[in-house]
Amino acid sequence: MVRFFVDPETLASDSLILTGENAQHAKVLRLRQGEEVLVCDGAGQECLCAISESSGTQWALEVLERRTPQSEAAVAVSVYMAFPKADKLEHVIQKATELGAREIIAFPSARCVSRPDDKSLKKKLERWQKIAQSAAEQSGRGIVPKVLTIPSYAEALARAAQADKALLFYENEQALTLKMALAGEYATVSLLTGPEGGLEEGEVAQARQAGLQVCTLGKRILRCETAPLCALSAVMYDAGEF
Amino acid sequence: MVRFFVDPETLASDSLILTGENAQHAKVLRLRQGEEVLVCDGAGQECLCAISESSGTQWALEVLERRTPQSEAAVAVSVYMAFPKADKLEHVIQKATELGAREIIAFPSARCVSRPDDKSLKKKLERWQKIAQSAAEQSGRGIVPKVLTIPSYAEALARAAQADKALLFYENEQALTLKMALAGEYATVSLLTGPEGGLEEGEVAQARQAGLQVCTLGKRILRCETAPLCALSAVMYDAGEF
Numbered sequence: 001m002v003r004f005f006v007d008p009e010t011l012a013s014d015s016l017i018l019t020g021e022n023a024q025h026a027k028v029l030r031l032r033q034g035e036e037v038l039v040c041d042g043a044g045q046e047c048l049c050a051i052s053e054s055s056g057t058q059w060a061l062e063v064l065e066r067r068t069p070q071s072e073a074a075v076a077v078s079v080y081m082a083f084p085k086a087d088k089l090e091h092v093i094q095k096a097t098e099l100g101a102r103e104i105i106a107f108p109s110a111r112c113v114s115r116p117d118d119k120s121l122k123k124k125l126e127r128w129q130k131i132a133q134s135a136a137e138q139s140g141r142g143i144v145p146k147v148l149t150i151p152s153y154a155e156a157l158a159r160a161a162q163a164d165k166a167l168l169f170y171e172n173e174q175a176l177t178l179k180m181a182l183a184g185e186y187a188t189v190s191l192l193t194g195p196e197g198g199l200e201e202g203e204v205a206q207a208r209q210a211g212l213q214v215c216t217l218g219k220r221i222l223r224c225e226t227a228p229l230c231a232l233s234a235v236m237y238d239a240g241e242f
Numbered sequence: 243m244v245r246f247f248v249d250p251e252t253l254a255s256d257s258l259i260l261t262g263e264n265a266q267h268a269k270v271l272r273l274r275q276g277e278e279v280l281v282c283d284g285a286g287q288e289c290l291c292a293i294s295e296s297s298g299t300q301w302a303l304e305v306l307e308r309r310t311p312q313s314e315a316a317v318a319v320s321v322y323m324a325f326p327k328a329d330k331l332e333h334v335i336q337k338a339t340e341l342g343a344r345e346i347i348a349f350p351s352a353r354c355v356s357r358p359d360d361k362s363l364k365k366k367l368e369r370w371q372k373i374a375q376s377a378a379e380q381s382g383r384g385i386v387p388k389v390l391t392i393p394s395y396a397e398a399l400a401r402a403a404q405a406d407k408a409l410l411f412y413e414n415e416q417a418l419t420l421k422m423a424l425a426g427e428y429a430t431v432s433l434l435t436g437p438e439g440g441l442e443e444g445e446v447a448q449a450r451q452a453g454l455q456v457c458t459l460g461k462r463i464l465r466c467e468t469a470p471l472c473a474l475s476a477v478m479y480d481a482g483e484f
Contacts, residue, residue, distance in 0.1 A: 060357070230478075
């Protein structure tokens with residue numbers, strides 16, 4: 001079913017009108033009176049709606065049923081990624097959204113070759129959030145993952161460490177597998193991975209100090225954009241999502 | 243450690259010379275006499291070598307130790323993908339190689355919008371194989387996955403069905419999870435996914451008939467290039483790789 005994201009205020013009323021890009025999208029899809037669509041506020045509310053009026057340029061909707069999103073994972077996974085080159089971050093935002101991440105957080109680390117300056121950051125965050133929204137629509141999510149940046153590695157570690165399972169993946173770790181690290185119950189997971197050049201040994205030690213477990217993702221070296229998606233897929237599998 | 247792939251014949255002798263792109267690569271890396279590198283035949287043989295002579299344009303190597311590759315997964319996974327648009331297939335070849343797939347097979351299905359004609363296929367296969375080789379070098383694999391195409395859907399199913407676990411992923415399947423399908427022992431796995439527009443119901447029935455299990459990858463709709471990599475990551479996790 002087609003899925004639109006709107007502001008929570010728009011969804012407060014039982015009748016609403018599609019505007020802006022949503023109206024454009026409805027036009028492309030040639031939606032007609034009587035057809036059913038889903039409208040979400042992107043924060044956990046999903047409404048089954050019927051098109052009550054369609055002029056060909058304007059679409060009025062009536063809410064038929066309010067419900068919690070049915071496509072969200074029970075486990076809340078936060079993907080922490082050291083700033084990679086721009087196209088890789090966009091790739092990870094799109095794919096991690098499809099795979100069900102709850103949030104995607106970019107942070108600096110010693111070997112990051114790319115890091116947006118403060119001036120361009122606001123615009124980039126808007127762009128990244130839009131990529132997440134678009135991927136959420138396409139994959140049928142009820143929540144749009146938040147994309148955020150954290151200004152320091154230490155702060156990223158402190159935030160990541162709050163999850164039930166806070167995991168850092170490091171290519172020189174061989175003993176602790178992800179499977180061991182995920183043993184037991186968990187409702188929240190942080191997955192932290194390094195930039196193109198990897199994390200420095202000192203940074204890995206710092207993460208351990210902050211309370212993260214340091215795990216392996218297997219015997220092969222994964223690219224910086226592959227590692228978080230591999231880990232996220234495995235966590236969703238472990239959590240019983242598929 | 244740096245890794246070169248050479249023909250099996252080159253690796254038959256205990257002293258060898260790097261040629262072509264390998265020599266180029268050695269030059270870029272400024273490899274010097276005494277340094278150790280890995281040389282693989284891409285088919286299961288890996289040799290630890292030392293650089294015995296380096297002229298700056300030519301590199302002679304001595305084999306120190308012959309061994310089986312240490313970075314290969316015990317489970318042999320074949321990724322069967324309905325022809326997507328070209329850039330997506332290349333993406334999947336690169337990533338599936340990193341993630342440890344043993345082979346990547348493209349095949350036609352009813353809703354494929356893109357399918358190379360026979361004339362261009364040979365050139366494309368060369369290109370795809372090169373992408374796999376390059377990803378194998380970077381990720382430290384001992385085997386270069388074979389990239390092949392199969393001319394019909396029925397033949398793809400028949401080949402896929404020979405694995406211990408032959409699985410097709412379908413967005414309308416909800417009951418059978420990948421976890422259920424992987425229960426028990428297995429040494430070989432086939433993972434089959436559809437093109438951009440999905441597989442047709444009749445094709446899914448045909449796959450069942452051919453002996454494949456039809457599973458879900460969760461409640462979210464994955465893009466055609468995301469599904470095989472998500473499934474492959476989960477199988478590697480399930481098989482105890484990380």
